[in-house]
Amino acid sequence: MKILVLVKQVPDTATKIRLNPGDAAIQTDGIKWVINPYDEFAIEECLRLKEKHGGEVVVVSMGPARVEEAIRQALAMGADRAVHIVTDAVVDSQVAARALARVCQDEGYDLVVTGKQAVDDDQAQVGPLVAVELGLPQVTVVLKLEVDPDAHQIRAERELEGASEVVELSMPAVVTAQRGLNEPRYPTLPNIMKAKKKEVKSVPLESLGIDTDPWVVVEELTLPPERPAAKILTGEPEEAARELARLLHEEAKVI
């Protein structure tokens, strides 16, 4: 089975966002970059599928030169090789999906897996958009995945509000991973060494011959409004509780 896993590099979730007024992008100096947490679940699931059914796991990633670090990490987890679509451009989900889909087409695939969303722009679109580009069915926000490569069938459980649903679909397909799908492995030292020698093919974005004008443009980023300083209650628990209830009832008028 040939499995492609789409991986994005994002700022570590511990990053404090810094902006200058009028900025349309965050300040990136000093940021630690990591694999998008949901993509880690995707990578892990692909490796497990390979271990079970055999085949190959190819990482496809897009972005500037720094992205290679995320790619090497995915390779150290156990992926076989990678394609890096190289660009410094700011792209939207559609451009990213078009570029990724083009590489998927060139590679060939039985299954395409990625995270349910990237924790930087939180658009949650790339999986479904790649599916549309490739004319494939999709199942998103997956908690449980069963793949039958011989029957070309997938049975997946996806998360809903306070429930989940079982989706059945044919392969090839696009799957997006949710937390809970698995527990991603840590790369071992020997595998980190091995990953250094694995093939990473660089493909300039311009060479793909796709339209790279974004349709969704960020015009400005702002920080959330500061909350007024908190009213802090100390003292006996019963008294503090009474005062808190009073404030919520009379001042905030929320109960």
Next chain:
Amino acid sequence: MAEGILVVTNQEEGRVRRVAYEMLAVAQELAPGKVTALTFGPGAEHTREGLGRYGADQVVAFNGSAYTRYSSDGFAEAVAKTAESLDVEALLFPANAWGKDLAPRVAGLLKAGLASDCTEIYRRDDGRLGAVRPVYAGKAFARVAIQSPRQVFSLRPNIQAVKETGRAGAALDMDPGLDAASFKAVVTEVLTSPGGQLELTEADIIVSGGRGVKAAENFKVLEDLADALGAAMGSSRPVADEGWVPHSYHIGQTGKVVSPTVYFAVGISGAIQHLAGISGSKYIVAINSDADAPIFKAANYGVVGDLFKVVPALAEEIRAIKKDA
């Protein structure tokens, strides 16, 4: 020129979620043209009256046998065909599990830009639509413009008010002429989780517990407060990882992003990933024994104290207030 807005919503047995009415309120503000609501599935026709009352000029209900079971590819094709034949300017989806699965698929088919999970959608000076949406799980907000001819948005539940306007809600008969046999991904079963949990992203009040609660069985102290308040329950990530509460409770940058009126953070330190998920709350109340916990900097009200003493006392006070009301 394309005009009017298509509001696409899920329904169950004739009932829609509140976010459907929130979308209609937004659409009415924006639309010089007609607001059309589109629903799917058995009982869809029963949503017409409510959708009209809250702002739909016309309602399309795809309740034929092809639409009994949700299919992302099948439903997306039906929506795209409807949007094209009505030639709408924009489409609105709910940013819930259903809408987030469907909207990007439709945007892909329509070759239209999509802004997900918007907290605000407005008409710009240049006549096009703009939106504000949280990024980095709410650590920042992006003002975005969509440059494709048709514009697609999904709206975060629980932010916009609903408005009763009593529009016609006239039934509009359409048929995209699709055959369910061509649908590739199909829902075959729905598994409800035990307890019928109040949905966090739609909850008005949330009581959330962290590692300070110390054990699974101690969550009953928080459940009692939630019960007194009529609140939903949530948690920090480590608590869900420990299995003290279901994974669906997990709030934060890698969990649910919530926007209740009041968020009670109990025994939660206030790590940046957790704060990211709650920044949309109107009021944050922190209960923590450590006066230096970062959560107090994010809160509107705070009690420094032992949660096992404060929370039961608070539940009692709330019940007393509610009894008097």
